[in-house]
Amino acid sequence: MTISENPVEWPVSAPEPGKAGPTGRRGASFDDGLMGVALLAGPANVIMQLARPGVGYGVLESRVESGRVDLHPIKRARTTFTYLAVATKGTEAQKAAYRRAVNKAHAQVYSTDDSPVKYHAFDKDLQLWVAACLYKGGVDVHRLFVGELDAEKADQHYSDGMNLGTTLQVPPEMWPPNRAAFDEYWQRSLERVHIDDTVRDYLYPIAASRVRGVKLPGPIQRRSEDFALLITTGFLPQRFRDEMRLPWDERRQQRFDRVIAVLRAVNDAVPAFVRQFPFNVLLKDVDRRIRKGIPLV
Template sequence: MTVDEAAQPEITTPHVAPPQSVVERPMSDLTGAVRRSRWRPARDDGMLGLGLLAGPANVIMQLARPGVGYGVAESRVESGRIDRHPIKRARTTFTYLAVSTNGTAQQKLAFRRAVNGAHAQVYSTEESPVKYHAFDKNLQLWVGACLYKGVVDVHRLFAGDLDERAADRLFEQGRALATMLQVDDEMWPADREAFDRYWQEQLDEVHIDDTVREFLYPIATSRLRGLTLPGPLQRRAEALALLITTGFLPQRFRDEMRLPWDAAQQRRFDRLMGVLRFVNTVSPRFLREFPFNVLLKDLDWRMRTGRPLV
């Protein structure tokens, strides 16, 4: 399926230069992420709300490892299935990002227990074509690495190019994202250059077969179960969502998903990201960081009232 060019809104902005594509750049490359502009936050932000746009692409990267892909596609945890309860699963994932990087020790412990309770039910059976277990440290490390890459890509696009301080801060956030559960601290790459080597090595383990690809395609188009717009609007919404998802994917993952990409699509993606970057930089910090800045409060409320955390 290709993105219908006619379905894409014509978006222009005279104020902000379109950002360059960042998804292929290594973590150790700190220069040339995006062009600087006068519309720039006074400091680098925490988790950016616009990062939600990269969520479907990040899910695809995580599930591109067969053990993760089949673990999610075959999951027996009904309440956590992204294909059936995407909003709830998104809340859980975003809360995980917020807790692992900015949560208190009590919040981390409570959320870790809740996630482990769900993960204990995720393991392969004799019928599974791939052997997996949600407590596999190597698979969890891969998921953490994908989350870290997603955070860096989002910051490069929407907050600006990284200096050493910002890059170091995000690298430590990546460590927290990976080690919140069973991943040992020493498993996390020693520095950004080591992460780049790890990432390149792990690309050899990436493979999306027909079963996982069929599972992932509705996620790529942000198709919500039970929510359908009138025909033309649905097609336009899915085409736009697919453009955004594909734009956030490195080419290796586009190929695995069989999602075409060309210079015209890159230009449309860049124009859209340029508009969103301008909106982001002139917005109050509270809006820039929403919903991550309220998820910890929601977690505290769930802990006090005994509601499920995941």
């Protein structure tokens, strides 16, 4: 099953509640044990977000060194996944606290006279793009690991997706009013996607899951990077593969499908609390950090 440029490809006829959908599996809510496997799509989603030049250079030139994924991948991953957990599952108090923490960091992210593009982390249009990428990534993960949502659940998930933007600076009226409007927004936004050599060089190690300072023996390193590139490229729509110059063909697609099939079976077999890791733990960590005055980002 390929990742489409179009983020919402729902069935024409929605399955009845409790009945098997197009994949032969029973309907499930959007976040039904998919939080853990969603981590697999993380590098691809980072590439999608940074494919808008304002976001790409904003991250690449960021003065907030502790938040740079190339320098501190584990901390950056914790911050990003915590944001997703708070935006989708958090209380209003958690959202408010995380918004204040992120805003403090974002205040230091803006272009200079030497920057090739103009940007500011408080740019609502760029924040909407980031939220849209997160929403689309979630839909793609659900499609691959569960199947299509019926129309009612798809609408509910889309409405909930607004929190990905409004948890920061995006006003509710900027979020496209329905899924059809989102499709139009997405297609228009693809025209503004461009990854130049500088941003591509920054993103390639992320696509290959290279960890700064960690070097495995040659053959193991190559196999590890090949596998990471397969997963990352498989989760990318073709437009972003082209911008990253990542090759893709039928053989790679079939290999990706086989890997996803195995992971889907494993994910279905493990207990719910394991499937929801690390997001269930991160929400508790937010409360701990607030209580003890530990920085959230």
